[in-house]
Amino acid sequence: MQENDVKPREARAKVIGELNTSIKQCLDLVITSVGNVEASQGTLYFSKPDHPRDFEFNVLSSGEKEVIDLLLDLYLRREDYDDSVFLIDEPELHINTSIQGCLLTEMDRLVGPNCQIWITTHSIGFLKALQTQMRDRCQIIQFRGDLNLASTVQTLKPLEPSPSAWRELFAVALDDLATLVAPKTIIYCEGRDTPGKAGSEKGMDAQALNAIFNHNKPETMFISSGGNTELDQRSAVAIAILSKVFPNIEILVFKDRDMASGKAVDENDRQVYLKTNPQNYRVMKRFEIENYLYDKEVLVAYCSANGLTFDEASYDKLVTDVVNQNLKDVTGQIKNLCGIKASINAETFKVALAHHFDQGMEVYKELYACVFDRA
Template sequence: MKISKVSIKNFKRFDDLTIDLGKNPSRIIALVGPNGCGKSSVLDSFLMYNAQHYGNIGSNSGNVQDFKKNKSIHLSPGQSIGIELEGGIELASSGEFERRQQDGEGNTIFSFRSPYRYSSLLLKSTLEQVSDIKENQDGASFSNQLDDKISQNYSRLYVHFQNILKKENLRYEEAKSRVIGELNTSLEKCLDIKITDIGDIMDGKGTLFFSKQNDPNDFDYNKLSTGEKECVDMLIDIYLRKEVYKETIYCIDEPELHLNTGIQRKLLKEIIKMIPDKSQLWICTHSIGFLRALQLDYKDDCQILDFGTKDYFNGAKTIQPLSKTRKNWANIFETALEDLTGLIAPKTIIYCEGHPKPGLGNREKGFDAQIFNIIFEEKYPDVLFVSSGGNTELEKHSALALSVLNKAFLDVEILILKDKDINPSGESTSDKERNVFLRKSKSNRMLERREIENYLFDSEVLKKYCDKHNSIFDEEKYHVIVKDILEQDVKSKFQEIKSCCTQENIGKEVFCKELASLIYSDMVIYGSLEKVILSDHVKVKD
């Protein structure tokens, strides 16, 4: 189950917000932005939607009727919340709420955790009855409420252990290994602790016990740090839910509280591993650790909603996922940390021909570098193209840069990219000369076409431009002008080629940058450039 679109009208501070994730929403949706930008209110709208159509979530409201009577969240005339699932089906009219109720699956469409989860004491002397976990009656009912689930979840874990111990006639250690083995696998990847015992409620020791490396003594839950309690609490909650909440929208609001950056990234990875494949995770965060995990570990499985750059409260607004470009990642990280040095340092720097000196604000002035960055920045956010002078200066500058950067950053790769236009003798570079250059160093790259314009002015790209602007591409005229897209000097034919698409007065640089933005990874021309520049093993023609 995945949400693809949300509409929120006159709820909390939103006038009219639409969240549009497209036809193929990702498994992980990250709502990013500073405090007060509306992230938590989106999750609150999910809880209100659930209350309208099925029942409340959490222990703070009693029932649906009481939930609606709360003036702070009551939907008055003019207010509405809509949720569409993948495929364009409205959740409320899909019959999913009713089906789960009839099949005994309870209130399991949404699972929610608020940011406030601190429990100072876990010590049970009696085993009280707790509600079935599928009824979803533990914890907070809204994002501003305390989410103390550890007490109920401990009781569930304890009962689960006792049932396995008695019904399956297992030894104590065998039952304990089955119950806490998977938990410890995840826990030990996040913290230097593991659960050693589930305790004994009847003996007045109803709490979890832990051990730590290089510490001979076990200790109970109450001696954990606040951050350790956060981590244990969250993993136990998801562990207990995952067998029942199999097709669920998991909503977690700012899980980074009390956790350091290193633990944040590890914890998110374990949460995502534990959440069932058919579920979707909505997470509100402005944490460096969680953002880093999304950038490096889940970039192909997440969508980022940036609430920090615009006012989404006033008027009709639509927010869509960001393109995961280097520039957008920089903006996202700026929310969490002002100094971005090292966080988004490129893993690969590619020197290409162009203006070696930066412009105002240290901006890249080189035309080729700008074009390549536009084309590749989304799929390759860790690759940066920079200009380093003319054809004969690239090797000199790249060697110097490599010696300096390797002292500052680990594993920085420096590549050299040359045009295949004119060699030092003033003649067109032959395939033989190109192969000699490529064989000289594994860092060397050379275009297969004369220069970047021979890719930009390819008919495949020009047709994309015409489609975008609802104009007709004059293909017959184009082929009269361009007879050899590989070797011809098409740059000098800019005005004639542009006239095949539009009669508007557009400068060459603006036109070329727009063409670059239209080159997507599923296009032939993209694959051609990718193979030549970013392939690990660049082919040399015989």
């Protein structure tokens, strides 16, 4: 009112309007009045669609009060603290799970582009929001039980998002209910079908594909299911069983381009295969997964990130047809072209390359289209 030289009712309308914009994103409430501020008798009054009259702040539930308090605090501080870090300890304690994700998104909007929010949380709602709509705007540090945080120096690093990492985080929030957290899409691919410790994925193809798409497809999980014929059999069984238990789950089959059991297959053969098989089947455009992992874009990114010098001229002589050439057999030479002198397991090298895919790369776009668009 004083700063803008406006009437009290105009100042109230502006403040109430801006606050209600935030509150409506989280609660079925609106502020109707701020009381008599000029007489030092200010208080918040609210209305609800199913309530016959306005009511004061003290009538709200503890969860509603928590949401209003957080939004009001951030709103009032947004101009004075426009280059700040806001520390909030477990804001979910009294807040309904369905509201938590909306609250986190709105809090992020209120603090502005030059600020950060640091939150400690065990919340399912907050974790879900971080996993989905805020995945490009957040980093997560997991305080594991095996760290002696109170007595030793620790270097804390952001968690690399992956299906296994998200399962571990949700396990903390859900305790023994963690097994109920299921991916929306399961994609069966070729590779070692024997699980590792605690059911971990041992198949290289699945590990690589999970690493490639973890960030943009966090609710998708690639699972190795043996060779070509096992892939058909096991995926059919999974569809028959899982579709009854989880009716909303999608199950896809992603095959190497040698789906003709070793016979030469070109793009026309691939298209014919797609047209004559169920809609949940997908086929690589390139010969096999190595033809994507050993793409020049990926190798350059890997070498740059690891301080290695990539021998592009020798690569161009070796890889003359990245789509059709059998590149699995030249893995040793590919490592040499990257300047790797130390001994490194072939599968470890391939999975490491997968972590350097970027959605701006043409090879990423091609692989994404094969898997998710059935191109």
